[in-house]
Amino acid sequence: MDAKFEFLCRMGDSTLILGHRISEWCGKAPVLEEDIALPNIALDLIGQTQMWLAYAAEVEGAGHTADDLAMRRDVWDFRNLLLVERPNGDFAQTMTRQFLFDAWHLPMLQALTTSSDKRIAEIAAKAVKEATYHYEKSSEMVVALGDGTEESHARMQSALDLLWPFAGEAFVSDTVDHEMAATSVAPTPETLWDDYEASVKDILSRATLTLPKARFAHKGGKSGTMHSEHLGHLLTQMQWLQRAYPDARW
Amino acid sequence: MYAQMIKSEATQDDPEKLAAFQARIDAGDTIEPKDWMPEGYRKTLIRQIGQHAHSEIVGQLPEGNWITRAPTLERKTILLAKVQDEAGHGLYLYCAAETLGVSRDELTEMLLDGRMKYSSIFNYPTLTWADMGAVGWLVDGAAIMNQVPLQRTSYGPYARAMVRICKEESFHQRQGFDIMMKMANGTAAQRRMAQDALNRFWYPSLMMFGPSDQDSVHSAQSMKWRIKMNSNDELRQKFVDQTAPQAAFLGLTVPDPDLCWNEEKGGYDFSQPDWDEFFDVLRGNGPCNTERLAEQNRAWDEGKWVREGLMAHAAKKNAQPIAAE
Numbered sequence: 001m002d003a004k005f006e007f008l009c010r011m012g013d014s015t016l017i018l019g020h021r022i023s024e025w026c027g028k029a030p031v032l033e034e035d036i037a038l039p040n041i042a043l044d045l046i047g048q049t050q051m052w053l054a055y056a057a058e059v060e061g062a063g064h065t066a067d068d069l070a071m072r073r074d075v076w077d078f079r080n081l082l083l084v085e086r087p088n089g090d091f092a093q094t095m096t097r098q099f100l101f102d103a104w105h106l107p108m109l110q111a112l113t114t115s116s117d118k119r120i121a122e123i124a125a126k127a128v129k130e131a132t133y134h135y136e137k138s139s140e141m142v143v144a145l146g147d148g149t150e151e152s153h154a155r156m157q158s159a160l161d162l163l164w165p166f167a168g169e170a171f172v173s174d175t176v177d178h179e180m181a182a183t184s185v186a187p188t189p190e191t192l193w194d195d196y197e198a199s200v201k202d203i204l205s206r207a208t209l210t211l212p213k214a215r216f217a218h219k220g221g222k223s224g225t226m227h228s229e230h231l232g233h234l235l236t237q238m239q240w241l242q243r244a245y246p247d248a249r250w
Numbered sequence: 251m252y253a254q255m256i257k258s259e260a261t262q263d264d265p266e267k268l269a270a271f272q273a274r275i276d277a278g279d280t281i282e283p284k285d286w287m288p289e290g291y292r293k294t295l296i297r298q299i300g301q302h303a304h305s306e307i308v309g310q311l312p313e314g315n316w317i318t319r320a321p322t323l324e325r326k327t328i329l330l331a332k333v334q335d336e337a338g339h340g341l342y343l344y345c346a347a348e349t350l351g352v353s354r355d356e357l358t359e360m361l362l363d364g365r366m367k368y369s370s371i372f373n374y375p376t377l378t379w380a381d382m383g384a385v386g387w388l389v390d391g392a393a394i395m396n397q398v399p400l401q402r403t404s405y406g407p408y409a410r411a412m413v414r415i416c417k418e419e420s421f422h423q424r425q426g427f428d429i430m431m432k433m434a435n436g437t438a439a440q441r442r443m444a445q446d447a448l449n450r451f452w453y454p455s456l457m458m459f460g461p462s463d464q465d466s467v468h469s470a471q472s473m474k475w476r477i478k479m480n481s482n483d484e485l486r487q488k489f490v491d492q493t494a495p496q497a498a499f500l501g502l503t504v505p506d507p508d509l510c511w512n513e514e515k516g517g518y519d520f521s522q523p524d525w526d527e528f529f530d531v532l533r534g535n536g537p538c539n540t541e542r543l544a545e546q547n548r549a550w551d552e553g554k555w556v557r558e559g560l561m562a563h564a565a566k567k568n569a570q571p572i573a574a575e
Contacts, residue, residue, distance in 0.1 A: 248440050
C-alpha cells in the first residue's frame with residue numbers, strides 16, 4: 001500500500017462523496033438562493049476531486065484516470081470520511097454536516113499549502129480559497145438557523161447530536177497519517193483538533209446550540225475498513241452508467 | 251417557448267397617455283420601472299416574465315435528474331454548472347418581475363397552486379444520458395431562438411436579464427451538442443440512446459414555440475408593445491432550419507418523414523407537432539406534470555422552517571443596534 005496514494009484518495013473521496021450528496025439537492029432547496037449556492041459548493045468539491053484523484057491515479061501508476069477511481073472502485077476501496085456519506089436528511093442535517101466538514105477541511109487545506117509535496121501544495125492553494133467561502137457560508141447558516149425560530153433551533157440541535165459522533169474520525173491518526181507527517185507531506189491529524197474544537201464551539205455558542213458532551217467518534221471511513229451501508233447505495237447511482245456501459249466514452 | 255400562450259391584457263388607460271407610450275415604443279425607447287405604463291402592458295409582462303422564471307425553476311428538475319448519475323467527473327461539473335445557471339436565470343427574471351410590482355413569493359405561490367404555468371417542455375421525462383444532450387441541443391436551442399430577439403424588448407429590466415441569460419444559454423446549447431456528438435459517435439448503445447432522445451424531444455421542442463399565432467390578437471398587441479418580437483411560426487421555422495442540418499451532421503434521423511428542404515422558400519418543410527398533445531400537457535396531463543409540481547411543492551413546504559428561521563435570525567440581528575441604544 002502506497003501511503004501517498006491512500007492519503008490522496010482520502011482527500012479526493014471525501015470531496016467526491018460530499019459533492020455528490022450536495023448535488024442531490026439540485027432544484028429542491030428551501031429557497032432559490034440556496035439552489036444557486038448548493039450546486040456551487042458541489043461544483044467546487046467535484047473540481048477538487050478531479051485534482052486529488054488525478055494525482056492519486058498518477059501516484060498509483062496503474063494507468064488509471066481520476067474517473068476510473070471515482071467510477072470503478074467498490075465500497076471497500078473508498079477512503080472518504082464517514083461524515084460525508086451520511087444521507088442529506090433535512091436541510092439542518094445537510095448544513096450541519098457541511099459545517100463539521102468545512103471546519104476541518106479549511107485548516108487541513110491551509111496546512112497542506114506548505115506540504116513538502118509541491119503538487120499537493122498547489123492543489124491545496126487552489127482549494128483553500130473555495131473552502132474559505134464554504135466555511136463562511138456553512139457557519140453563517142448554522143448560526144442563523146440555530147438562532148432562528150424554535151423549530152429551526154430544535155432541528156439544528158438534533159442534527160448536531162446525530163452528526164457529532166462522525167466529526168472525530170478526521171482527527172485520529174493511523175500509519176498512513178504517520179508516514180505523511182514524517183515526510184512533511186501533511187499535518188498529523190490530532191494537531192488540528194484544538195483549533196477545530198475552538199472554532200466549532202465559537203460558532204455553536206453564537207448559534208445557541210449545545211455541543212454534545214460525548215467524545216465518541218465512529219471510524220472506518222478513511223481507512224476503508226468499515227463504511228456505512230449508505231455508501232454502497234450512493235455508488236450504485238453514481239457509477240451506474242460507467243458500469244452498465246463499460247466500453248463507452250462519455 | 252419558456253413563455254407560451256401569453257394572453258395580453260386589455261388596457262383602459264387614458265388614450266393620450268397610451269398614444270405617447272406607444273410613440274416611445276415605436277421610437278425604440280426602453281421603458282423603465284418608474285415610467286408610466288399601461289396596466290395591460292404591466293400585467294402582460296408579469297405573466298410573461300413570471301412564466302419564463304417558473305420555466306427556469308422547474309427546468310432544473312429534468313436535468314437535476316441526471317446530476318447524480320453523470321458518467322464522468324467533468325460531465326458532472328458541467329451539468330451542475332448548467333443547472334445552477336438555470337436557478338440564476340430564475341432569480342434575474344423574478345427580480346425583473348418584481349420591478350413591476352409583484353413579489354417573488356407571490357409568483358411562487360401562483361406556480362405552486364397551478365395559477366401560473368411553466369413551459370410545456372419540462373413535463374417530459376429525461377430517460378437516458380443522451381437526454382442531457384438533447385435538452386441542451388434542442389430545448390436550449392429553441393429557447394435561444396426566442397431569447398436573442400428579446401434582448402431588444404421594450405422593458406428595460408427584462409431586456410437586461412435576457413442579455414445575461416443569452417450568454418449562458420448559448421454555452422448550454424454547445425455543451426448539449428457536445429454530448430450528442432459523443433453519443434452519436436460512440437458505441438451502438440450510445441447511438442441508440444442519441445436517436446431515441448431526438449425521437450422523443452423533437453416534437454415537444456417544436457411545441458415550445460406555441461401554436462401558430464398569425465391570427466392571434468394577443469400576439470399582435472404584444473408585438474406592438476415589443477414584448478414579443480417574432481411570430482411563433484417564424485421562430486419555429488428558424489429553429490428547424492438551424493437544427494435539421496445539425497441532426498444530419500450527427501448522423502441522426504429527425505423523426506419526420508416529411509422533413510425536406512424547400513428551395514423556393516429557402517427553408518425546410520416539416521410536420522406540425524400534435525397540438526392536441528400540447529394542449530393536454532398544458533392542462534396538466536403531460537408525462538411529468540404531476541411529479542414536477544409535487545416536487546416543487548414538497549421543496550417549498552419542507553423549506554418553510556428554513557425560510558422562517560433565516561428571517562427570524564435576520565430580524566433579531568436588525569433589532570440588536572436599536573436594543574443597544
